[in-house]
Amino acid sequence: MTRSETQATDQAGYESGVGAEAGPAKVAGPCRSLVPVILAGGSGTRLWPMSREQFPKQLIGVVGPDSLLQATVARMKGFSGDWNVAAEPIIVCGEEHRFTTEEQVRASGVAARIVVEPARRDTAPALTLAAALACADGEDAIIVAMPADHSIADIPALHRAIDIAAKHAQAGSIATLGIPPTRPDTGFGYIRLGGALNDGAHQIDRFVEKPAAELAAQYVAAGTYWWNSGIFVVRASVWLAALEKLQPEMHAACVAAVKEGHIDGAYLRPDAAAFGRTPSDSIDYAVMEHVGTPSAPCAGVVVPLVAGWSDLGSWDAVWDAMEKDESGNVASGRVVFEGATSSYARSEGGRLVACVGTTNIIVVETDDAVLVCDRSRVQDIKGLVSRIREEHAPEAEAHRKVRRPWGFYDSIDHGDRFQVKRIVVSPGARLSLQMHHHRAEHWTVVCGTALVTRGEEQFLLSENESTYIPLGVTHRLENPGKVPLEIIEVQSGSYLGEDDIVRFDDTYGRS
Structure with a gap:
């Protein structure tokens, strides 16, 4: 057994299942299970105005009809070889995006374990949460960690690269996929190649940060630097052992967050207080920059990926x-x-x-x-x-059409003391039981059937029927039918902000 395998086995006593007791890993030696892990916590703005804070680029169809998240979820389908690919990928996302993430994954026909980060802490803690879950009940698995917002044209080529990387991961290395550069680019980090291996992979000499233009040109001319794709293949136990050595505070916080977490419907919720103790750091800075140094807890391997990869970063x-x-x-x-x-x-x-x-x-x-x-x-x-x-302009945060767990609304028009919205409620869904301090609302049904709660009353509205919700009155809108409910809402009052909502009951756990 190699040094890194021995270390992974010795250090595998950690909490791995939500609410379970910690214990040593039951699986040592060969591991044939691959678990896709999709890191979907980004909120980038480089693709504005399509990408917004509340609807980032992984949730939009940038290069096709499916969102980038949906394309990533489907990326491991049809994977061949001797590996057992888990049917349920692990998706790590933020609280503000959990409903849309679940909706899009469900529309793809995939069952996934969705981990909701209590706070943004970058990619290293996100991967650590996933690693703990991948080792539930003391099992071990090889994680294939992928950003949710990249594009890859040649999926068979990706599978071949992952197959090579998984073999190195099984032996105890942290493997990553590197992109042989086609041009000098200052927008990517680079990996300096070490010794060549017999399967086309290389040992990792070191990771280097995004270079200036002149240095990027030198890297490409040298032929010994590849772009860092951000795709990592590693045994869960090896990742946790490496993190425990290099970032013990992060390791302890993430392990405790999973141990003290709970299941909330379709979501796995790590404990917020425990997770709040973890430092914020990327996979590269927390672990990978140590690969190739005397402090490295295990070997690093980079496998070439020539598959039409793009990070779609602009x-x-x-x-x-x-x-x-x-x-x-x-x-x-x-x-x-x-x-x-x-x-x-x-x-x-x-x-x-x-x-x-x-x-x-x-x-x-x-x-x-x-x-x-x-x-x-x-x-x-x-x-x-x-x-x-x-400037506090709304265009930085959200689109005019805003998605909610019950459907969506589209702000059609607004003035000093009024706002008009088109509201669409999915079949069987309902809004929270709520009231407003500063506005009244008029609802007109244009399609479907509405079940309205207004104070102590409850009644049905059909197409072309309407009702009035006075200021300060508790109310709820539901769709009891089998087709989407569409209404036009006219708000009037002194303040029309979305924060003028007092919720008394909510199916979706919103405060």
């Missing part, structure tokens, strides 16, 4: 990842190009976007915002969104 990267016309243009939605070259245009709100004579331009239209950007300046979008947020 609109320019989206343009680069998509099929183009003969002039190098990419269109999504109602778009017309006339004399345009190397441009990307997207109509998300349904309006026609016409680009005439544009070159190297990004145009993204949504219901409430339009972005026009030179492709060479896409990295400045993050700063732009920060400015919008400082």
Whole structure:
């Protein structure tokens, strides 16, 4: 047994199941189980205005009809070889995105274990929570950890790379997938290659941070640096043992959070107080930057991935990842190009976007915002969104159409003392029992049947019928039917913010 295998076995006494007692791992030696782990806690703004704080890029269809999360969930389907791939992936997401995450995974026909982080603490704690769950009841498994917001065109090539990486992981190494670079790029971290192995993989010499342009060019010219894809393959016990040595405070906090956590319907909820004690850090900084140094708790291996990978980290990267016309243009939605070259245009709100004579331009239209950007300046979008947020403009946080666990609402119009919303409630769903201090509401049913609670009353409304909810009166809207319920809500009052909601009862556990 190698040093890292011995260490993984000796250090495997940790809590691994929600609410279970800690105990030593029952499985030592060979491990044939692969557990996909999807890290879906991101809230990036580089794809604004499509990506928002409350609806980040993993939840949108950037390069196809499915969201990036749904594409990632499906990525391990059809995996061949001698490995047993778990039917239920582990998905780690934030509280604000849990309902949409569950909805999209369910729509994909996949049953998943969804871990809801009590707070944002970056990727290392997220992976640690998943590792503990993957070792439930003292078992062990090889984790295939993937970001939820990347694009990979060649899935068979991905599977071949994961198969090689899993063999190294089984032997006790932390394996990662590296992308042989096609150009100097300052937006990626790099992996400096160590000695070559007989299966195309390399030992990891070290991880290096995102370089300046001149240094990135030197890396590519040297041929000994690959891009860091952020995909890791490692035995759960090996990860936990490495973290315990390198980041003992993080290890202790995450293990305690899982041990003291509980199941809440479709979600696994780590204990918030325990998780709050963990430092915030990435996988790279917490563990991988130590690989190749004397302090390394185990070996590191990088496996090449040539599969049309993109992190979709900017609109320019989206343009680069998509099929183009003969002039190098990419269109999504109602778009017309006339004399345009190397441009990307997207109509998300349904309006026609016409680009005439544009070159190297990004145009993204949504219901409430339009972005026009030179492709060479896409990295400045993050700063732009920060400015919008400082001005307390709603376009930084949410779309006009806001998804809720019961369905969604779309803010159609608003003025000083009124707001008009289109509300759609899914069959069998219901809003919370609530009241408002500052507004009254008028509801008109346009499709379906509504069950209305208003004070002590409860009654049905059919199509073309309406009701009035006075200010300060407890009320609830439900859909008892089998088709979506659609209503038009007119709010009136001195304050119309979403924080003017006092909930008395909620099916979805919201406070």
